[in-house]
Amino acid sequence: MIVSRDRVTLKMGAGGHAMRRLIGEVFLERLAGPEMLAGDIGLAALDDGAAVRIGDQWLVTTTDSHVVHPIFFPGGDIGRLAVAGTVNDLAMMGATEPVMLTLAVVIEEGFARADLERIAESIRIACAEAGVRIMTGDTKVMGKGELDGIILNTAGVALTSRVIPDRGLQVGDRILVTGTMGDHGLAVLAARGNLSLEVELRSDVAPINGLVRAALAVAGDGITAMKDPTRGGLASALHEMADKARVGILLEERAVPIRPDVRAVGELLGIDPLHVANEGKVVMGVRPDRAEAVLAAVRAHPLGREAALVGTCIADSPRRVVLDTGFGRRLLIEPDGEPLPRIC
Amino acid sequence: MIVSRDRVTLKMGAGGHAMRRLIGEVFLERLAGPEMLAGDIGLAALDDGAAVRIGDQWLVTTTDSHVVHPIFFPGGDIGRLAVAGTVNDLAMMGATEPVMLTLAVVIEEGFARADLERIAESIRIACAEAGVRIMTGDTKVMGKGELDGIILNTAGVALTSRVIPDRGLQVGDRILVTGTMGDHGLAVLAARGNLSLEVELRSDVAPINGLVRAALAVAGDGITAMKDPTRGGLASALHEMADKARVGILLEERAVPIRPDVRAVGELLGIDPLHVANEGKVVMGVRPDRAEAVLAAVRAHPLGREAALVGTCIADSPRRVVLDTGFGRRLLIEPDGEPLPRIC
Numbered sequence: 001m002i003v004s005r006d007r008v009t010l011k012m013g014a015g016g017h018a019m020r021r022l023i024g025e026v027f028l029e030r031l032a033g034p035e036m037l038a039g040d041i042g043l044a045a046l047d048d049g050a051a052v053r054i055g056d057q058w059l060v061t062t063t064d065s066h067v068v069h070p071i072f073f074p075g076g077d078i079g080r081l082a083v084a085g086t087v088n089d090l091a092m093m094g095a096t097e098p099v100m101l102t103l104a105v106v107i108e109e110g111f112a113r114a115d116l117e118r119i120a121e122s123i124r125i126a127c128a129e130a131g132v133r134i135m136t137g138d139t140k141v142m143g144k145g146e147l148d149g150i151i152l153n154t155a156g157v158a159l160t161s162r163v164i165p166d167r168g169l170q171v172g173d174r175i176l177v178t179g180t181m182g183d184h185g186l187a188v189l190a191a192r193g194n195l196s197l198e199v200e201l202r203s204d205v206a207p208i209n210g211l212v213r214a215a216l217a218v219a220g221d222g223i224t225a226m227k228d229p230t231r232g233g234l235a236s237a238l239h240e241m242a243d244k245a246r247v248g249i250l251l252e253e254r255a256v257p258i259r260p261d262v263r264a265v266g267e268l269l270g271i272d273p274l275h276v277a278n279e280g281k282v283v284m285g286v287r288p289d290r291a292e293a294v295l296a297a298v299r300a301h302p303l304g305r306e307a308a309l310v311g312t313c314i315a316d317s318p319r320r321v322v323l324d325t326g327f328g329r330r331l332l333i334e335p336d337g338e339p340l341p342r343i344c
Numbered sequence: 345m346i347v348s349r350d351r352v353t354l355k356m357g358a359g360g361h362a363m364r365r366l367i368g369e370v371f372l373e374r375l376a377g378p379e380m381l382a383g384d385i386g387l388a389a390l391d392d393g394a395a396v397r398i399g400d401q402w403l404v405t406t407t408d409s410h411v412v413h414p415i416f417f418p419g420g421d422i423g424r425l426a427v428a429g430t431v432n433d434l435a436m437m438g439a440t441e442p443v444m445l446t447l448a449v450v451i452e453e454g455f456a457r458a459d460l461e462r463i464a465e466s467i468r469i470a471c472a473e474a475g476v477r478i479m480t481g482d483t484k485v486m487g488k489g490e491l492d493g494i495i496l497n498t499a500g501v502a503l504t505s506r507v508i509p510d511r512g513l514q515v516g517d518r519i520l521v522t523g524t525m526g527d528h529g530l531a532v533l534a535a536r537g538n539l540s541l542e543v544e545l546r547s548d549v550a551p552i553n554g555l556v557r558a559a560l561a562v563a564g565d566g567i568t569a570m571k572d573p574t575r576g577g578l579a580s581a582l583h584e585m586a587d588k589a590r591v592g593i594l595l596e597e598r599a600v601p602i603r604p605d606v607r608a609v610g611e612l613l614g615i616d617p618l619h620v621a622n623e624g625k626v627v628m629g630v631r632p633d634r635a636e637a638v639l640a641a642v643r644a645h646p647l648g649r650e651a652a653l654v655g656t657c658i659a660d661s662p663r664r665v666v667l668d669t670g671f672g673r674r675l676l677i678e679p680d681g682e683p684l685p686r687i688c
Binding site for chain 2: 006007022023029030050054059066099106108123133140143148341
């Protein structure tokens with residue numbers, strides 16, 4: 001791996017602070033301007049998407065490229081990932097009813113047409129689950145050897161009357177996760193190698209806008225921030241939320257739901273499930289008086305049965321995440337990024 | 345080049361009918377549904393973007409991935425191309441004032457940071473020219489050898505009170521091109537090889553929403569269809585417009601502006617400038633009574649000085665393009681696609 005500051009490294013695409021530094025120095029420096037209207041969310045916010053005031057609504061947009069390897073893995077594939085990733089980013093901003101998605105495909109010459117059809121079918125199913133339509137697209141082909149297989153890009157557009165920025169945490173808020181952590185990242189890693197595992201890990205990749213809608217319906221304005229713990233996992237998401245809101249987060253390690261087989265494979269690979277991507281989960285900040293009601297609503301949703309309250313926002317240790325292990329407390333280190341590339 | 349129908353070929357990404365067939369069979373088959381509201385423009389329209397009715401306006405979106413090689417070429421680079429491509433696709437639907445763009449970057453490990461900064465700077469300048477802002481983005485890194493350099497994806501969102509679909513041509517409409525044809529494609533091809541040319545061809549890549557705005561201002565509803573002649577060039581654009589509107593197009597070959605050096609390099613390479621991409625030009629259908637006024641308005645714009653009326657929509661030869669060479673008439677063959685890959 002190249003480590004020079006003159007060259008782009010894998011870590012710079014891995015969702016941690018190496019990536020945020022690259023984006024800040026190269027792109028924000030040049031492209032982020034003052035917000036157009038008070039309250040607009042633009043590039044500098046580094047939120048899950050952008051929000052622009054249009055009349056009495058917010059126009060919310062987001063984009064993601066998907067480079068996952070392998071493209072088919074237990075529980076999903078690159079097509080499902082692309083739809084879920086974009087729908088979920090919109091939902092994280094409170095926009096749970098997308099108007100449309102765009103789909104841009106870059107394919108390597110010689111790619112099997114049957115695989116392309118399988119991906120398209122998976123996109124169709126994920127769109128139906130999310131209640132969204134692909135309304136426009138683009139197709140490019142690169143020469144054999146110029147691209148490893150296929151890349152998808154999806155962008156999404158939604159309208160919402162209320163935007164929830166990811167910087168909204170306040171001291172006292174409870175931290176809720178909507179299910180088990182680490183499933184996607186470790187499933188993809190397990191699918192990649194010849195690990196001879198006795199268990200088959202499955203990705204959690206799913207559009208969770210319906211779950212978020214259910215949570216918002218009972219929360220009123222009690223959900224103060226949301227983030228999907230994708231690249232860099234729960235650890236990155238919590239660090240980013242704490243940093244932006246200038247609060248500390250006390251995370252109760254033993255309250256974080258992790259599947260035993262995910263934990264086992266993580267130990268085998270030396271990878272902490274808190275540091276790898278999820279693709280069908282949400283981290284929410286919830287006002288304490290609404291926490292139990294939101295938890296009940298999330299648990300009542302098929303994608304939220306294992307939801308748990310896992311932490312609290314604190315005034316101490318601002319911008320840090322403190323891990324309560326049950327035996328003591330230590331700082332959770334912010335990862336540089338996902339430990340291995342091309343997870344999503 | 346692999347030709348099997350079981351594998352994706354370069355031609356399937358080249359903007360011609362091989363591409364439209366792939367998109368139709370793999371994606372439209374599964375993803376295109378009935379339009380949500382009468383007049384909405386979705387995937388099946390294969391227009392430059394999508395349009396959805398929102399209150400008394402249209403929400404227009406478009407997406408494009410950019411894989412051009414080389415990434416820097418005379419007259420532009422991949423960053424300028426990405427901004428112009430998306431701004432222009434919105435403008436082709438009548439939406440000349442974009443609300444925002446998204447920017448997703450996929451980078452090969454080891455890519456020079458100085459090149460990334462040069463691209464970001466070029467994006468900044470092109471955005472300023474177009475009067476648009478990048479409001480959200482995404483960064484991914486692939487391993488060394490997994491991607492040839494860098495891919496950009498831009499999506500754009502705009503609101504407009506009137507949408508101009510690309511299927512609107514009517515018999516009698518004049519065909520206007522806003523400048524010389526073939527500049528971008530041949531400049532990129534010339535930059536690629538060791539051609540030892542005495543001339544340096546320059547790409548025409550530019551956001552042309554300002555020019556379209558000027559044309560619309562004088563046209564009233566006299567502009568019946570627009571398309572930017574990108575992949576596959578003027579030949580593909582005219583075929584698509586004729587096909588969708590079920591009219592014939594009579595193209596006066598000698599009226600089509602082509603730079604002498606572009607023509608010369610095209611002859612050297614055996615490539616017809618009518619078949620290669622432009623990135624700062626528009627093909628317009630204009631009602632005959634508005635043709636001279638629109639032509640004057642376009643010519644008054646710095647990017648439209650060499651605009652010309654080059655053809656007429658006819659009732660004969662529906663869905664075909666007839667080339668009047670000055671010596672006789674023949675059918676202009678619809679190209680399979682751009683003759684060489686990675687032009688845009």
